Amino acid sequence: MRATWKGNISFGLVTIPVKVYSAVLPKEIKFNLLHSADGGRIRYRKVCEKCGREVSSDEIVRGFEVSKNEYVILTDEDFEKIPLNTVRTIEIKQFFQPEELGIIYYSNFYYVVPDKGGEKAYYLLKRAMIETESMAAGKMSMRGRENLVALKAFDGGLLLATLHYIDEIRNPYEVAGWGTEVEVSSEELDLAKKLILAMKKPLKIEEYRDEYKEALMQLIDAKLAGKEIAVTGGVEEVESLMDALKASLESVKGA
Numbered sequence: 001m002r003a004t005w006k007g008n009i010s011f012g013l014v015t016i017p018v019k020v021y022s023a024v025l026p027k028e029i030k031f032n033l034l035h036s037a038d039g040g041r042i043r044y045r046k047v048c049e050k051c052g053r054e055v056s057s058d059e060i061v062r063g064f065e066v067s068k069n070e071y072v073i074l075t076d077e078d079f080e081k082i083p084l085n086t087v088r089t090i091e092i093k094q095f096f097q098p099e100e101l102g103i104i105y106y107s108n109f110y111y112v113v114p115d116k117g118g119e120k121a122y123y124l125l126k127r128a129m130i131e132t133e134s135m136a137a138g139k140m141s142m143r144g145r146e147n148l149v150a151l152k153a154f155d156g157g158l159l160l161a162t163l164h165y166i167d168e169i170r171n172p173y174e175v176a177g178w179g180t181e182v183e184v185s186s187e188e189l190d191l192a193k194k195l196i197l198a199m200k201k202p203l204k205i206e207e208y209r210d211e212y213k214e215a216l217m218q219l220i221d222a223k224l225a226g227k228e229i230a231v232t233g234g235v236e237e238v239e240s241l242m243d244a245l246k247a248s249l250e251s252v253k254g255a
Helices: 076-080 119-131 186-199 211-225 241-254
Strands: 005-011 014-022 062-067 070-074 089-096 106-114 135-142 145-154 157-163
Touching: 005 119, 005 135, 014 119, 089 145, 106 119, 119 145, 119 157, 186 241
Parallel strands: 005 089
Antiparallel strands: 005 014, 014 106, 062 070, 089 135, 106 157, 135 145, 145 157
16 A cells, blocks of 8 residues: 655654555445447546647646736645645644544544654654543645644554644534524423433444445446336325424334
8 A cells, every 4th residue: 555645743852754544445436427329438638728739647737826827837846845844744733632623623534654763753652642642733734735634543553634724614604504593392302312312322333334335236236137126215204393203212112
């Protein structure tokens, strides 16, 4: 497996050589786009709007528009020259309590492993973070931007999460319906709490699977075999919210 990023973790005067690997392996079913008339593949081509010629990736550079049709061109070498420590370093700025970081700030996840010579310092950092029940906040540059990141001891190693900056989080009150409160009866609230407690149990994430993907594969297999696809399921209608709560609670108790 190829490392996504190589560099160092630094906190205080301690430097730890590390490699970073993506922690997520997407498993979604991918489709090709086809022309409905003849089944031909629909492809996206990179075409220069000046000369009309299709260009390859190695002919493409990044440009920042400073005025109409006027650009500053930046190459990979230019990005390497950015005068920030975070280009090659995960720079830890502070440690904090895990509950202080809201779930909305998390973006992508990566496994951080020690590079040659960094094993002892890596283990020391991980062990100290576990025993102080701490997470780390810092910065690193990756994929053309300086990322806000968090580090946490996780299942034998260090897990790195890229975070959203606070100005990237939309104010929820811009979303219609957010913060709405309505009157509920004490009986409705009591039933809702009973239903929640009846369904509450230790989380075993391994018990969950992508049932949509499984159903999609069954659909594809059925289409290949020329079979009819039966429509199943549907939402059971109930008379009222109270009826729904009572029926749900009885169903959970029965299960």
